[in-house]
Amino acid sequence: MHIKWNALAQTAGVSFGVTVAVVTVFALGILALSRREAALTAREDGTAQAGGGRLVLAGAYACFAVCAAAVAYGLVLIAAP
Template sequence: MSLHIKWNALAQTAGISFGVTVAVVAVFALGILALSRREAAAGTGEAGTGTAGGGKPALLVGAYACFAVCAAAVVYGLVLIAAP
């Protein structure tokens, strides 16, 4: 029995995995950045808050959207792993 490795498929899988990992980390970092900028805006007392906690609501929505994208990517990965 001969073992034959499909190097092209292995390289494609590694490249896509690396790209998706970098993208998810970048989106998560953008979410953290949005939260920190919101806290900084709340700390300086900038106007336009509209919330009891202060800060800019658009930054909070953006941060939650980034975290939702990250969570969706993780769930999709788990579904791919668990698929029969």
Template sequence: MHIKWTALAQTACASFGITVAVVAVFALGILALSRREAVLSTREGRGTDSGTGTAGGGKPALLAGAYACFALCAAAVVYGLVLIAAP
């Protein structure tokens, strides 16, 4: 039996790299959500949110960024499943 060590090393490095990337992107999504919650709680604590018409708002860019991060993670998972299920 002959093992192609270079192919094995390339696969291991690619798997490790993609795993680290997906975890980092997911962590960025969680960070964006927590920062948005901090902004919302700060606004509610000061009372600056009342009457401005921004109730429930609070940094929509953070929410959009979090959704984008989670969508990227979901796409990576689906792509991995497609690669596994491909004949």
């Protein structure tokens, strides 16, 4: 039995990189949602600054869509014959 250490290291490196990327994008989506919530609260209090609440929400949805696409792609890779 021969283990291809180079291929194993590449697989581990790519897996780690993709995991960090997906977690970072998800965290950015959560951050965008919390910033939007803070902006809505400030608007109700009358201390709001001019800002794009819809743009922030679209960015959050885009982050979550990227995460969902990465998960779906992973499932396709697992289920592929």
